[in-house]
Amino acid sequence: MGNPEKFDVIVVGAGPAGTTAAYVLARAGAEVLLVERGAHPGAKNVFGGILYTPILNRLIPNFWEEAPVERHIKGLRIYIISENNAVSVGVESEENNQPPYNNSFTVYRSKFDSWYARKAREAGAMLITDTVIDDLLWEGNRVVGVKARGEDGEVYADAVIAADGVNSLLARKADLRKEFRPRQVSLGMKEVIELPREVIEERFNLSGNEGVELKYIAGDATKGIWGGGNIYTNLDTLSVVTWISVEPLTAGRYKATELMEHFKEHPFVRNYLKGGKTVEYQAHLAPDGGYDFTPKYYTGGLLIAGDAARFLNASIHYEGTNFAMASGEAAAKTVLEARKKGDYSEKSLSRYQKLLSESFVMKDLKRYRKLNRFAEAYPEFFNGYFDAITQIATDYFAVNEMPKRRHEFGMLKRFRANLRDYYTRDNAVLRRRNRLQRFISRMCPTVSFLWKCLKGAIAFI
Amino acid sequence: MKTDDKLALNLFHVGNEPHIKVDQEVCRRCPHKLCTYICPAENYTLNDDGNVVFSWEGCLECGTCRIICDQGAIVWEYPMGGYGISYRF
Numbered sequence: 001m002g003n004p005e006k007f008d009v010i011v012v013g014a015g016p017a018g019t020t021a022a023y024v025l026a027r028a029g030a031e032v033l034l035v036e037r038g039a040h041p042g043a044k045n046v047f048g049g050i051l052y053t054p055i056l057n058r059l060i061p062n063f064w065e066e067a068p069v070e071r072h073i074k075g076l077r078i079y080i081i082s083e084n085n086a087v088s089v090g091v092e093s094e095e096n097n098q099p100p101y102n103n104s105f106t107v108y109r110s111k112f113d114s115w116y117a118r119k120a121r122e123a124g125a126m127l128i129t130d131t132v133i134d135d136l137l138w139e140g141n142r143v144v145g146v147k148a149r150g151e152d153g154e155v156y157a158d159a160v161i162a163a164d165g166v167n168s169l170l171a172r173k174a175d176l177r178k179e180f181r182p183r184q185v186s187l188g189m190k191e192v193i194e195l196p197r198e199v200i201e202e203r204f205n206l207s208g209n210e211g212v213e214l215k216y217i218a219g220d221a222t223k224g225i226w227g228g229g230n231i232y233t234n235l236d237t238l239s240v241v242t243w244i245s246v247e248p249l250t251a252g253r254y255k256a257t258e259l260m261e262h263f264k265e266h267p268f269v270r271n272y273l274k275g276g277k278t279v280e281y282q283a284h285l286a287p288d289g290g291y292d293f294t295p296k297y298y299t300g301g302l303l304i305a306g307d308a309a310r311f312l313n314a315s316i317h318y319e320g321t322n323f324a325m326a327s328g329e330a331a332a333k334t335v336l337e338a339r340k341k342g343d344y345s346e347k348s349l350s351r352y353q354k355l356l357s358e359s360f361v362m363k364d365l366k367r368y369r370k371l372n373r374f375a376e377a378y379p380e381f382f383n384g385y386f387d388a389i390t391q392i393a394t395d396y397f398a399v400n401e402m403p404k405r406r407h408e409f410g411m412l413k414r415f416r417a418n419l420r421d422y423y424t425r426d427n428a429v430l431r432r433r434n435r436l437q438r439f440i441s442r443m444c445p446t447v448s449f450l451w452k453c454l455k456g457a458i459a460f461i
Numbered sequence: 462m463k464t465d466d467k468l469a470l471n472l473f474h475v476g477n478e479p480h481i482k483v484d485q486e487v488c489r490r491c492p493h494k495l496c497t498y499i500c501p502a503e504n505y506t507l508n509d510d511g512n513v514v515f516s517w518e519g520c521l522e523c524g525t526c527r528i529i530c531d532q533g534a535i536v537w538e539y540p541m542g543g544y545g546i547s548y549r550f
Contacts, residue, residue: 037539039474043547044522108550130543149541167524169539180528187525189501191467192550237550246499246525255498256525257464264462280550281467283501283521285528 007033007126009335010146010157012133012170014041014117016051016321017306018163020328021335023059023116026124028336033155034117034125035148037132042113044165046190046284049232049239050213051112052322053103055329060119062099068111070234071211072101078316079216079268085390086268097210103322106211106234108192135173136160142300142344143174159335159344161303163328166285168308176304177295182250183376186227186288186314188243189260193276197236203272204233214272215316218382219390221263223254226375226382229263231272240264240273245288248379286320287312291362291369298353300346303331311361315368323361330355374459378452380429384422385449388415419445464503468519476544479517480537481526487534488513496526496535521546 009025011018014036022034038044050073056063064072075092096102121127137145137154145156162170166185171177195203204212216229227244242260249256263269287293287310297309305311306324313319334352338344356362375382395411402410423430423441430438441448483505488494494513496505502519505526522545527537539545 037542039543039547044545045548110548110550132539132542134538167527182528185525185528187499187501187523239550246528249499250493250495250529252493252495252498255503256501257503260501261462278462278467278470280470280548281464281521282471282548282550283523283525285523285525 005154005156007031007155007157008339009033009159009161010035010155011125011161011163012146013037013163013165013306013308014120014127014129015045015113015163015165015306015324016116017308017311017324017328017331018161019113019116019120020055020059020325021161021163021305021332022125023120023123024329024332025335026120028332029124030336030339032120032125033157034120034127035131035133035146036117036127036129038129040110040114040129041117041127042108042110045109045113046188046282047109047320048188048190048230048241048243048318049106049234050321051105051107052319053100053105053325054322055325056116057100057103059329064099064101064105067115068107070106070108071206071209072096073104073106073213074102074206074210076213076215079214079221080219080386080390081216081266081268082220082387082390084267085387085394087390087393092212106232106239108234133164133170136170136302140300141346143302159301159303159338159349161305161328161331161335162308163305163324163331164308166287166307166310168304171295171297171304171308174299174302176297176299176302182247183245184287184289184293184310185285186243186245187249187256188241188284188286189256190239190241190282191260191264191278192234192280192282193238193240193273194236194279195238195276199275200233200236200238206233209235216263216269217386219386221266221269222259223262224379224383225249225254225259226379229266229269231269237279238273238276243286246285286314288314288372290314290372291365292372294365297356298334298346298349300349301344303334303349303352305331311365313364313368315364315371317364319364323364326359326361327356330359330361370459374456378456380422381452381456383429384419384425385452387422388418388449391415391418416446419449464501465519468502471519472547472549473518474544474547475518476541478541480522480540480545481515481517481520482536483513483515484534485513485515487532491532491534495529499525499529501525
């Protein structure tokens with residue numbers, strides 16, 4: 001390294017996006033500085049529980065043989081729950097017990113991110129921890145370096161990749177985004193709960209290194225607020241998550257911490273956690289709202305990747321780490337092409353946008369934008385409707401002396417009454433609708449329900 | 462489980478300077494005091510007079526208060542490098 005103050009590229013943030021970028025760049029021979037504000041990579045990082053690895057496995061084939069992974073995920077169970085009733089579906093496969101294990105592994109970020117950054121270092125990147133980058137250095141309308149906190153913190157580079165997480169103060173400093181509104185983020189809280197390995201395997205019907213994810217979608221898991229709860233199996237701990245959209249929290253009805261306790265103590269959750277001992281408590285924001293809120297993610301000399309660019313598939317798939325690695329790789333490729341041309345202008349770096357639009361990152365963000373809008377427009381779906389659906393499922397299997405035909409007729413009547421009751425009980429939702437919509441919801445609740453199901457299905461497709 | 466007990470399980474390297482500065486004069490006039498509901502570490506609490514009291518030692522650096530505060534009471538920065546929360550898992 002000729003001049004230690006000048007690098008080809010500076011990558012801010014040693015999470016999955018930043019480290020992927022640094023790894024790809026270093027392997028191609030670029031001089032890369034990877035800067036992390038934590039005492040070690042992963043020290044500040046929180047995710048739900050699953051690392052999605054198609055890109056990692058392409059970059060480092062069979063990485064699981066050396067990386068600190070916990071369990072591979074062979075299946076998931078999806079729950080919708082009300083106060084008293086639950087409906088669940090499970091998907092499991094023996095195929096997922098074979099490499100590449102459906103590219104889904106539980107990991108501890110503190111361990112995994114450190115391992116991954118070490119791989120980038122071995123490829124030739126320089127890693128500096130304990131360092132906060134407070135600002136960007138500009139030359140005209142092009143970023144030419146970063147300013148670390150403290151004296152003489154200026155470091156120069158041809159390009160900067162900001163992978164500094166959801167709060168991305170650098171994207172804000174570069175004026176690529178406005179301040180977030182509560183609608184644009186969700187808050188995740190997580191406890192790591194220790195249980196003996198055998199207990200986890202018996203309780204969740206697992207053997208060896210098999211793992212599962214339990215996904216509770218809104219409903220009473222979050223007291224009707226848009227969000228959810230998750231349980232992920234690690235080797236000898238569970239990762240238990242409650243996440244909630246921040247905007248509904250601003251109504252000031254519930255404390256965030258109370259919602260997490262409510263989830264853990266829920267009758268359809270607590271037995272999974274029984275006897276466990278919490279060993280760590282984490283919290284973090286996640287980007288929410290999908291494509292509609294994606295900021296501009298490049299300018300002269302600067303590329304934004306991962307959560308910082310809000311790349312997260314906030315849908316039933318919720319693949320954050322996958323999007324992070326894909327955007328980190330695309331950013332690295334863009335910089336490598338710019339390096340060949342010796343041109344780091346905004347125009348040259350617009351290649352990043354093209355690479356992302358061709359990849360699943362932008363395609364999936366676009367595809368699920370309608371689902372995000374649907375979830376926002378019809379909050380009753382995840383609240384009153386879930387109550388009615390779990391009730392009708394319970395009623396269907398109720399045992400009594402009534403002939404089944406008559407019983408089913410009563411069950412449908414109750415379903416309709418439950419839907420109508422919801423609109424009488426929770427007027428906040430209806431107040432947002434016009435008079436005709438309100439009339440239909442009250443007078444024809446079943447038709448209205450079916451109509452919204454159809455709309456939801458269309459939004460999903 | 463109480464939030465304080467949860468935070469006691471975590472590893473923090475507490476620095477000398479708070480990385481979040483809260484203007485309590487502004488908080489006094491705040492109509493909603495939503496930070497006391499939303500902070501996952503319950504670093505914002507109400508005292509007996511109904512005023513917001515802020516402690517930063519147990520901060521998980523999530524950034525929610527920064528987004529939720531619409532009164533301009535909060536100046537939010539990351540802690541010094543290596544300080545603050547240090548997750549083990």
